[in-house]
C-alpha cells in the first residue's frame with residue numbers, strides 16, 4: 001500500500017529550495033570561478049552576521065568542519081575525544097580522521113543529548129576534547145561540567161550540524177566562542193540551511209580562524225589571485241583540501257536571504273506534530289526545546305519500534321532511525337564500551353517525516369497512520 005496522494009510524507013527529510021538558488025548557481029557557472037572565491041567569502045561574512053560573531057570559516061562539509069576544528073584545537077594521536085554514540089557517524093569519523101580515539105558517552109533519554117554528568121563520567125586522563133552533538137537542533141548545556149573541563153584543558157567542540165538557527169539562551173548556537181566553545185555546522189542537502197554540500201567552523205579567535213583557513217587550503221597562504229601572478233607560493237604547515245566551492249556558497253547565500261521562512265516553518269511543523277501526538281498511548285515525543293531550537297527532525301519513542309517502522313514503511317511513509325549507535329559499529333569496535341541507556345533508547349527511536357514541504361494535513365495523515373500502527 002502506498003500514499004501517492006501525499007508525496008511529501010514519503011520522504012523523511014528533503015532539501016527546501018526558496019527559488020533563487022538556480023539563478024545564483026548559474027551566475028557562478030558563467031563567472032568561471034568555481035572554487036573558493038569572493039562568493040565563498042561573502043557567504044562567510046553573511047553567516048557571521050546572522051550568528052552575530054566576528055568570523056566564520058566555510059568548508060566543504062560538516063564532517064570537514066569537525067575534522068578541522070579538532071586539528072585547530074591541537075587534537076591528534078594519543079588523544080581521546082568524548083562523543084555520544086547516538087549521532088551520525090560523521091561525528092565519530094572526524095575524530096578518527098584527526099588520529100584521536102572516540103570515547104563514547106551516554107545520553108539523556110529525554111533529549112538524546114549528552115549531559116554534563118554523562119560527559120564527566122566518560123572523562124579519562126587522555127581526554128582532550130568533548131564533542132556534544134546538538135541532536136535535532138537542541139542546544140546542549142554543559143555548564144555544570146564546564147569548570148572541570150576548563151581545569152583540565154579540555155576543548156568543547158559543538159557538533160551543531162543539525163542546529164543552524166537554534167538558540168542557546170538568547171544567543172544563537174555558534175555565538176559562544178568567547179566562553180571557549182568551537183562550533184561546527186553542516187550545510188548538507190537536508191540540513192536547516194543547505195549549500196548542496198557545505199559546512200562551517202566558528203573559530204574562537206582571529207588566530208584560530210587563520211589556522212582553520214590554512215588547514216582547509218592545503219596549508220597555502222596566498223590567495224588564488226596572488227598565486228596565479230607569482231612564480232611560487234609559501235606553504236609552511238600541514239593542510240587538507242576542504243574549501244567551499246563558490247557554487248555551494250551561492251546556493252547558501254540564496255537560502256540565507258530567505259531563511260526567516262524556515263525559521264517559521266520548522267517550529268510550526270514540530271508543534272503541529274506535538275499537538276497531533278498528544279494523548280497517543282505508547283508514543284513519546286522526544287522534546288527538542290522548540291521555544292529556542294530550529295527543529296531539524298521529529299523523533300518519537302515507541303516500544304515496538306521495529307514492527308511500527310515496518311508497518312509505516314509498507315504504507316510508503318518515510319520513517320527513519322537516527323541513529324544506529326556508533327559504539328556497536330564494526331568500524332568503531334576498538335572503542336566499544338557498554339552504554340545501556342543508549343542501547344535501550346536506540347531500539348525505540350523513530351524519526352517521522354519532517355521537512356518544510358510538509359503541511360499540517362500531512363502531519364495529521366502521518367500521526368493517524370502511526371496511531372493505527374502502534375495499536376496493531
Ligand SMILES: *Cc1c(COP(=O)(O)O)cnc(C)c1O
Nearest residue numbers: 061062063088090091161186188
Ligand atoms: C549532517 C551531520 C554531520 C556531517 O555533516 P556533512 O555536511 O554531511 O558532512 C555531522 N554530524 C551530525 C550530527 C550531522 O547530522
